[in-house]
Amino acid sequence: MKTVCCVCQKTKYRNRWVKEMHLDLKTSHGYCPQCFNKTMKEIDHYFDLQDSKLAA
């Protein structure tokens, strides 16, 4: 089973993340390391905003 990044659509192929256009049905969606880090930062930023709203 292949894993496709749900953000940038890269496919995990062996140990590399490559851009692949054709998608088959036997894929699972996840995050490549780059988008995972980016998403984590966005979530952190989101919670920072929530905290600042609560503090105000």
Ligand SMILES: [Zn+2]
């Ligand atoms: Zn990605």
